[in-house]
Amino acid sequence: MERLDWLIRGALDPRSGERVDIGLQGGRIALIRPIAETMPLPSSIRTFDGDGYAVLPGLAETHIHLDKAFLSSRLPGVAAGLQQAIEMTAALKSSYTADDIKARSREVLNRASAFGVTLLRAQVEIDPILGLMSFESALELKREYVSAMDVQLVAFPQEGIFWQPGTAELLERAVRMGADAVGGIPYNDRDSSEHLDYLFRLAEVSGLPVDLHLDFSDDPRQLAIQDVIALTRKYGMQGRVAVGHLTSLGSVELDAARRIAAGIAEAGIHVFTLPATDLYLNGRQDTCRVRRGLTPVRLLLEEGASVCFGSNNIRNAFTPFGTGDPLDIGLLLAQTAYMGTSEDVMTVLGMCTTQATLAIRGKKSDILEGATADLALVRADSAAGILYDRPRDRVVWKDGQLVGERANASA
Known part of the structure; x- marks a missing residue:
């Protein structure tokens, strides 16, 4: 956990309907697991509050x-x-x-x-x-x-x-x-x-x-x-x-x-x-x-x-x-x-x-451990909400780096 570059907390996986924590390290997805709201975190890890967002591959x-x-x-x-x-x-x-x-x-x-x-x-x-x-x-x-x-x-x-x-x-x-x-x-x-x-x-x-x-x-x-x-x-x-x-x-x-x-x-x-x-x-x-x-x-x-x-x-x-x-x-x-x-x-x-x-x-992207950390978070509560509402509130990671800071990102 101490080695993570970013931890995205509680984002919705639209495929399963579950909220997950996604850890990014070295440009890749290092971990995915069900949300653990009370998990203690080292102060060095940058976190993003994914509550209210759904996560897609870039x-x-x-x-x-x-x-x-x-x-x-x-x-x-x-x-x-x-x-x-x-x-x-x-x-x-x-x-x-x-x-x-x-x-x-x-x-x-x-x-x-x-x-x-x-x-x-x-x-x-x-x-x-x-x-x-x-x-x-x-x-x-x-x-x-x-x-x-x-x-x-x-x-x-x-x-x-x-x-x-x-x-x-x-x-x-x-x-x-x-x-x-x-x-x-x-x-x-x-x-x-x-x-x-x-x-x-x-x-x-x-x-x-x-x-x-x-x-x-x-x-x-x-x-x-x-x-x-x-x-x-x-x-x-x-x-x-x-x-x-x-x-x-x-x-x-x-x-x-x-x-x-x-x-x-x-x-x-x-x-x-x-x-x-x-x-x-x-x-x-x-x-x-x-x-x-x-x-x-x-x-x-x-x-x-x-x-x-x-x-x-x-x-x-x-x-x-x-x-x-x-x-x-x-x-x-x-x-x-x-x-x-x-x-x-x-x-x-x-x-x-x-x-x-x-x-x-020539290869699929996906949200899996070990995959490249290209991610798009969309302010939506379901897959249908992503497509039908197309909310403009989005947060993007490319190769594990946040593209554009947002208010709910913290160091």
Whole structure:
């Protein structure tokens, strides 16, 4: 006990409904035990009164665009669909500066950290317009925020690879500079198969995972996911491929969709649903029986696929709203994917904690003795209270260090 760096006293474990003491030492969880209110403590141990808080593993943001956040005030109008959002944003790129990118990115990172995010994967745009300016800025921010969160960078060719000469060389340079994943967007290039073949070869050579924007439409014929399943198997990348959006699958007939979902699960592909953007941009051409524009989350879960969620964009042409809080996105997903049971609450919370860290890091986070001490305390008295109320009163530990002092922390 004398060797503990911190003791969090009496926080609620939402899985068991019990209050526990959690001891932190050397960046890890050293002990977990039922609350012992009268236990004497050495004066040297810093304590945090967890009464009234529920404890989660640190939250994870699986998919976000830092470099095009907070652009709404610069837009000429509101985008009427995905292609217009891409075009409107591309038109702004020539006005970006490194300082501008970092300032807007810091706004997102500061919000995310305050909300309890300790792991974040950012899609960083690389193309002949920006060159590597956005990527170099993101590398600086990754180092700047290392004590608050682990930031992963996806080298992302938003404007395509092959109809933008020079992009492939820029992607390869970004990989050498320290990208954490190879990104792609096959529906925004001259040939989807060519795009995917290149990315999987680059991932094989570099030893990096793949993280794709995929099948972002209501068109049931847009099913590049089938090529991704085949390539994942071909390159032996099970568990190391993620796909964002995948909304076309939501328009596929049930039997065919179920077969594809089973293939996704068998290939170990992680699906990142992005409901704030997907609900906003999809279904716009439907005049009746308007589709929700989401990937079929419940079907994927039934078939055993790994499903998480992300914010994607904050206040830009793709998504004119957003706070940076994963729990806001979790509630939106629960409401629109028919996830209303107590079991669903735990599933949704897992999608931005344990399951999300498995998808991004390759291993689950958890509140267990010996685990890394990345924790988010939320002022709530139940799992449902965490998700449904999304209280803003939160306290965060990263690697066993308190991120931001609070009044009920004591030395």
